[in-house]
Amino acid sequence: MNRLRTLLTLVRKEFALFRRDRAALPLTFLIPAGLIFIFGEIFGLRNPDSAPGGIPVAAVNHSDQPAAARIVEALAKDPALDLGTGEQTESADEALRELIRQNRLRFAVILSPGESSGVLRGVHLRVLGNPRNAVETQTFHAVLQRAVLAGLPELLGAPDAGDAGRSTFLSRLVKVENEQVTGSEVKAPSAASVVGGWAVMFLLFSLTISSTSIFDEKKAGLYQRMLSGSVTRSQLVLGKFCWGMLLGIVQLLTLFFTGQFLFGLDITGRLPLLLPVCIAASAACTAFGMLIASVTSSAESARSLATFLILVMSALGGAWFPVSLMPEFIQQIAKVTIVFWTMEGFTGVLWAGHSAREILPCLAVLSGTAIAVMLAALWRFRRARAFE
Amino acid sequence: MLSLKAVTKKYGGFTAVDGITLDIGRGEFFGLLGPNGAGKSTLISLIAGLHTPDSGSVSVGDAPPGAKHRNACHRPGLVPQSIALYEELTAEQNLRFFGELQGLYGTKLRYRVGEVLEAVQLTSRRNDRLNTFSGGMQRRLNLAAALLHQPELLLCDEPTAGVDPQARNAIFDMLESLNRGGTTIIYSTHYMEEAARLCSRIGIMHHGRLLAGGTVAELLTRLPFDEQISFPVTPATAALAAQLAGLGKVISEPEQYHFLPSAGSRLSTFFTLTESHGLPPQLFTLQRSTLEALFLHLTGRTLRE
Numbered sequence: 001m002n003r004l005r006t007l008l009t010l011v012r013k014e015f016a017l018f019r020r021d022r023a024a025l026p027l028t029f030l031i032p033a034g035l036i037f038i039f040g041e042i043f044g045l046r047n048p049d050s051a052p053g054g055i056p057v058a059a060v061n062h063s064d065q066p067a068a069a070r071i072v073e074a075l076a077k078d079p080a081l082d083l084g085t086g087e088q089t090e091s092a093d094e095a096l097r098e099l100i101r102q103n104r105l106r107f108a109v110i111l112s113p114g115e116s117s118g119v120l121r122g123v124h125l126r127v128l129g130n131p132r133n134a135v136e137t138q139t140f141h142a143v144l145q146r147a148v149l150a151g152l153p154e155l156l157g158a159p160d161a162g163d164a165g166r167s168t169f170l171s172r173l174v175k176v177e178n179e180q181v182t183g184s185e186v187k188a189p190s191a192a193s194v195v196g197g198w199a200v201m202f203l204l205f206s207l208t209i210s211s212t213s214i215f216d217e218k219k220a221g222l223y224q225r226m227l228s229g230s231v232t233r234s235q236l237v238l239g240k241f242c243w244g245m246l247l248g249i250v251q252l253l254t255l256f257f258t259g260q261f262l263f264g265l266d267i268t269g270r271l272p273l274l275l276p277v278c279i280a281a282s283a284a285c286t287a288f289g290m291l292i293a294s295v296t297s298s299a300e301s302a303r304s305l306a307t308f309l310i311l312v313m314s315a316l317g318g319a320w321f322p323v324s325l326m327p328e329f330i331q332q333i334a335k336v337t338i339v340f341w342t343m344e345g346f347t348g349v350l351w352a353g354h355s356a357r358e359i360l361p362c363l364a365v366l367s368g369t370a371i372a373v374m375l376a377a378l379w380r381f382r383r384a385r386a387f388e
Numbered sequence: 389m390l391s392l393k394a395v396t397k398k399y400g401g402f403t404a405v406d407g408i409t410l411d412i413g414r415g416e417f418f419g420l421l422g423p424n425g426a427g428k429s430t431l432i433s434l435i436a437g438l439h440t441p442d443s444g445s446v447s448v449g450d451a452p453p454g455a456k457h458r459n460a461c462h463r464p465g466l467v468p469q470s471i472a473l474y475e476e477l478t479a480e481q482n483l484r485f486f487g488e489l490q491g492l493y494g495t496k497l498r499y500r501v502g503e504v505l506e507a508v509q510l511t512s513r514r515n516d517r518l519n520t521f522s523g524g525m526q527r528r529l530n531l532a533a534a535l536l537h538q539p540e541l542l543l544c545d546e547p548t549a550g551v552d553p554q555a556r557n558a559i560f561d562m563l564e565s566l567n568r569g570g571t572t573i574i575y576s577t578h579y580m581e582e583a584a585r586l587c588s589r590i591g592i593m594h595h596g597r598l599l600a601g602g603t604v605a606e607l608l609t610r611l612p613f614d615e616q617i618s619f620p621v622t623p624a625t626a627a628l629a630a631q632l633a634g635l636g637k638v639i640s641e642p643e644q645y646h647f648l649p650s651a652g653s654r655l656s657t658f659f660t661l662t663e664s665h666g667l668p669p670q671l672f673t674l675q676r677s678t679l680e681a682l683f684l685h686l687t688g689r690t691l692r693e
Contacts, residue, residue, distance in 0.1 A: 219470075220470055220471065220472055220473075221468035221469065221470040221471075221472035222472045222473075222474070224433065224436070224438055224466060224468045224472060225466055225468055225472040225486065225533065225534070226486075226489055227436075227437075227438055228436040228437065228438060228463070228464060228465075228466035228543075229463060229486070229489050229490045229537070230463065230489065230490060230491055231489055388433075388438060388439060
């Protein structure tokens with residue numbers, strides 16, 4: 001009986017400590033519940049009618065064949081795509097390529113008259129694309145295949161149609177020509193987004209943890225000692241910010257060079273453009289960490305809040321899977337995350353081969369975010385008398 | 389050296405420092421004596437320039453405290469109550485870091501680091517990390533870090549908290565030596581013995597106010613008696629305490645009564661009373677007038693409360 005009582009006392013002690021732990025409660029219940037809700041929204045689980053916003057695709061039909069029209073119609077109906085259509089001209093091709101380079105379109109389907117066959121008049125299909133993400137690319141090709149079968153149902157009823165036979169028959173009827181507009185020279189197509197995605201998520205984690213050292217230093221009285229000397233509060237904040245940026249840049253470059261070593265990513269050749277993105281991303285992520293530290297009252301609560309926000313931002317911002325697969329309203333929310341713009345910068349440089357001018361918008365957004373968030377953090381630090 | 393004029397500091401509705409006026413001369417060893425929560429640390433942080441007063445003024449030398457433009461030696465050296473050093477760094481790394489923040493570099497920094505390590509007798513441990521040090525050694529290094537820039541004014545906020553008597557004595561010796569060398573020291577403590585041993589003048593603080601100030605001898609003249617008698621609280625002594633009220637002041641604490649005889653009263657009357665209550669003499673402790681007794685007299689509380 002006494003042993004049981006001792007056991008109960010020990011369990012009660014654990015419960016009391018758990019209840020008092022500012023981080024344990026949210027990490028155990030609130031954050032997982034919050035993430036379940038957010039991921040449910042991302043995948044439209046609560047509202048099955050809310051389809052993904054779709055992969056941005058253009059379809060240009062130059063064929064007078066009913067089959068071609070049916071293919072376009074099937075593409076338009078598919079919720080996985082966000083389809084726009086247009087007239088095909090010689091200049092339209094180049095315009096489409098430009099839209100793909102600018103990342104406003106991921107794929108363009110161009111249907112033109114094919115050669116006559118004995119059974120059906122064929123359709124010539126050209127696909128211009130930016131297969132920057134493997135999931136997105138596979139989804140698009142699956143949808144296209146389904147659309148072609150919907151457009152040419154005759155294919156399903158074709159004679160002697162074993163799989164191999166059907167494929168041969170299809171290629172005779174529907175000629176598909178693929179043109180990779182961006183990233184054709186990239187050695188490891190998927191690695192750019194995989195490495196970039198994980199790099200930015202861990203960048204946020206490490207910089208937030210670095211910022212929360214403010215609480216430990218304050219508790220130890222270190223700021224009292226520093227401020228009684230020649231150091232100012234602004235210098236303390238700036239010192240933290242500079243260290244965060246340096247740590248972030250080194251961390252990102254280390255992870256990218258690891259990607260080069262493991263997957264053959266071309267980092268060395270793209271370094272002059274990758275470095276500014278890394279600097280801007282590190283600045284924004286450090287500012288985020290400082291803001292978290294400024295709005296919380298202890299290291300534990302800062303880490304809980306940061307864990308929640310980082311996981312949500314990583315999911316929304318495209319670090320784990322393409323933003324284009326999420327519902328439209330989620331895609332709009334994604335654009336206010338640091339992760340989204342960092343991923344845009346990374347894929348722009350490493351995949352799409354963007355020029356300095358083309359990555360300027362990303363750099364501007366990340367730098368602007370860093371400045372705005374840092375000013376907010378400074379204001380909060382001052383208001384909360386964080387260093388006193 | 390230091391002048392405070394009607395300084396008040398509030399945190400929300402709580403007044404931590406309440407209208408304190410104080411002048412401390414160059415080379416003084418001034419003690420701030422008071423229980424926990426009396427406002428000593430807040431007063432020290434006001435002098436160090438970490439906080440600004442809500443009203444009143446503080447000046448160290450000719451300038452307000454915390455003026456960053458001063459020469460290093462004009463900036464006060466602060467010994468915080470906690471060990472304000474980096475546990476993961478070595479003794480030397482800690483001192484070099486704080487030395488650089490005080491504007492010391494190169495040969496001068498190396499020289500000063502060596503000198504203060506020698507002064508706190510930690511030269512042989514200079515390359516050891518702080519988390520391998522004993523509590524007393526950490527306290528000594530905590531003091532050393534405040535001495536790097538050779539401050540004219542040293543602010544010590546309970547610098548001996550949690551150390552053994554031997555380490556405490558080592559810190560006292562160091563502070564006395566510094567004071568003999570001309571350093572002005574403000575020393576906050578709730579240990580009466582520390583204040584009495586070290587300080588040339590003492591200010592007694594309670595609830596943010598400076599209740600009394602002066603040398604130990606001057607302060608003790610404020611006591612209206614030469615001795616006090618303490619005895620435990622029991623049902624038998626309660627009746628005695630009630631009768632003693634006519635002979636002086638009786639202060640009642642949860643476990644003890646303190647009887648402070650009035651100037652004209654005679655001890656023989658007291659002992660006649662105790663005998664009439666059948667109380668044995670071993671119950672009673674006679675104490676000479678002390679700072680503890682003065683604090684009790686001024687506040688009705690002990691320093692330990």
